[in-house]
Amino acid sequence: MRFRLGEYVPYLLSRAGVSLATNVSRELDAFGVSLPMWRVMAALLDEGEQRLGDLARLTAIELSTLSRIAAAMEARNLVTRRRSGQDARAVIIALTPEGRAKTESIVPRAMDWESMAVAGMTEDEVRVLKGLLQRLYGNVAGPEPLPGPERD
Amino acid sequence: MRFRLGEYVPYLLSRAGVSLATNVSRELDAFGVSLPMWRVMAALLDEGEQRLGDLARLTAIELSTLSRIAAAMEARNLVTRRRSGQDARAVIIALTPEGRAKTESIVPRAMDWESMAVAGMTEDEVRVLKGLLQRLYGNVAGPEPLPGPERD
DNA sequence: TATTGTTATACTCTATAACTATA
DNA sequence: TATAGTTATAGAGTATAACAATA
Numbered sequence: 001m002r003f004r005l006g007e008y009v010p011y012l013l014s015r016a017g018v019s020l021a022t023n024v025s026r027e028l029d030a031f032g033v034s035l036p037m038w039r040v041m042a043a044l045l046d047e048g049e050q051r052l053g054d055l056a057r058l059t060a061i062e063l064s065t066l067s068r069i070a071a072a073m074e075a076r077n078l079v080t081r082r083r084s085g086q087d088a089r090a091v092i093i094a095l096t097p098e099g100r101a102k103t104e105s106i107v108p109r110a111m112d113w114e115s116m117a118v119a120g121m122t123e124d125e126v127r128v129l130k131g132l133l134q135r136l137y138g139n140v141a142g143p144e145p146l147p148g149p150e151r152d
Numbered sequence: 153m154r155f156r157l158g159e160y161v162p163y164l165l166s167r168a169g170v171s172l173a174t175n176v177s178r179e180l181d182a183f184g185v186s187l188p189m190w191r192v193m194a195a196l197l198d199e200g201e202q203r204l205g206d207l208a209r210l211t212a213i214e215l216s217t218l219s220r221i222a223a224a225m226e227a228r229n230l231v232t233r234r235r236s237g238q239d240a241r242a243v244i245i246a247l248t249p250e251g252r253a254k255t256e257s258i259v260p261r262a263m264d265w266e267s268m269a270v271a272g273m274t275e276d277e278v279r280v281l282k283g284l285l286q287r288l289y290g291n292v293a294g295p296e297p298l299p300g301p302e303r304d
Numbered sequence: 305t306a307t308t309g310t311t312a313t314a315c316t317c318t319a320t321a322a323c324t325a326t327a
Numbered sequence: 328t329a330t331a332g333t334t335a336t337a338g339a340g341t342a343t344a345a346c347a348a349t350a
Contacts, residue, residue: 003259005198005210009266009278010172011191012285017169018212020162020292022341036317039163046157053331058157060170065317067333089326089331107155114161119291125284126161132273132281133164139271140172174318188340204309217340219310241308241349307350316341327330 013136024113031106033078036061036069041078041095041103042110049094051084078102165288176265183258185230188213188221193230193247193255194262201246203236230254 005011025035033041039059044050047058052070056063070093073079078099084090095103118126157163177187185193191211196202199210204222208215222245225231230251236242247255270278 003194003198003262005195006286007282008194008262009269009282009285010176010262011194012282012289013165013169013172013269014191015212016285016289016292017165019289021166023292024162025341034316039166042155042160042163043157046155051331060167062318063331064319064333064335068317071333084331087327087331091332110155110160110162117161117165117288117292120287121284128280129284129288130159130161130164132277132284133161133168134158135272136269136281137164137168137171140168140175140269177318186339205307214341215308216310216312216342220340223310236308239308239350243309305350308348309346310348311344311346313343313345314341315343316339318337318339320336322333322335324333325331327328 009136020113020117027109027113028106031102031109033102033106034069036065037073037078038106038110040066040069040073040093041099041106044079044093044095045100045103045107049092051090052081052093053090055093073099161288172265172269175268179261179265180258183254183261185254185258186221188217189225189230190258190262192218192221192225192245193251193258196231196245196247197252197255197259201244203242204233204245205242207245225251 021035024038028035028038031038036059039061040055043055043058050058052066053063055061055070056066059066061069070079070081070091074081077096080094080096081091082094084092118129121129173187176190180187180190183190188211191213192207195207195210202210204218205215207213207222208218211218213221222231222233222243226233229248232246232248233243234246236244270281273281
């Protein structure tokens with residue numbers, strides 16, 4: 001059984017993701033935010049204010065890393081951090097007006113990055129790609145480490 | 153225009169890639185190799201010995217990082233480094249017999265990781281996913297930074 | 305001069321664990 | 328006791344640039 005790198009899904013996924021992330025990071029320099037910061041901003045713009053832990057899951061950023069990123073973003077007036085009223089242990093992260101404005105200024109470029117990534121694909125192919133990536137994530141996400149090759 | 157995180161390809165790609173990579177890294181601990189090392193080993197197993205620069209492109213690992221990884225792998229007898237005969241500037245990286253044996257011992261588990269990632273997908277869907285990821289990579293790879301939203 | 309790698313630096317993210325505050 | 332975050336530390340990858348050897 002030969003191992004075919006060019007047909008191996010984890011490789012194809014990683015390679016595409018790394019290359020796209022590298023390009024996007026470079027573009028984000030012009031906006032003065034890092035890629036993880038942009039992910040946080042995009043998540044907050046779409047989903048509204050979030051508990052830090054939920055934001056970590058949403059962005060796939062490790063919690064302690066996100067804690068520091070959130071602190072840096074607060075220092076730059078992009079987000080606020082406040083204790084939850086319901087659960088005083090939880091911290092709610094929310095976009096400031098400045099953060100929202102900056103995020104909205106990036107969104108049009110972000111759409112360009114997506115267009116570039118899927119250039120040459122039909123709308124239907126893009127839809128299929130999104131669906132498959134969502135399903136793949138569902139298979140590999142979650143607290144369970146790695147159940148096994150089949151999940152049924 | 154609302155920004156839909158759950159429909160945004162770069163996000164879906166990153167989220168899936170990060171989650172899968174985290175799982176795979178954890179599994180690779182048992183083999184005593186890091187994820188970047190496994191990528192290098194898999195590339196060498198499939199494509200044969202490579203110049204360092206080609207290996208960097210193949211694995212999407214930054215060149216200076218790969219240089220250090222290759223040194224570490226050489227120290228562990230997984231690969232050899234030798235100067236190319238045709239171009240004495242170039243360094244050829246090749247699997248040692250031990251490196252090859254270790255790589256081949258990982259391959260079956262690697263196939264499991266892929267199976268887990270695509271669980272629930274038909275063979276046809278997997279084929280489509282691979283094709284789309286390859287095309288996406290083609291759109292975002294290359295020396296050109298970011299040409300624009302359309303490439304025609 | 306340009307290219308291939310190596311090395312060094314500064315920065316960032318991850319993994320882990322210890323710790324605080326709250327539930 | 329368990330959970331939500333914070334903080335500290337060690338390890339590793341990235342970006343960048345300076346450098347050596349070769350083309």
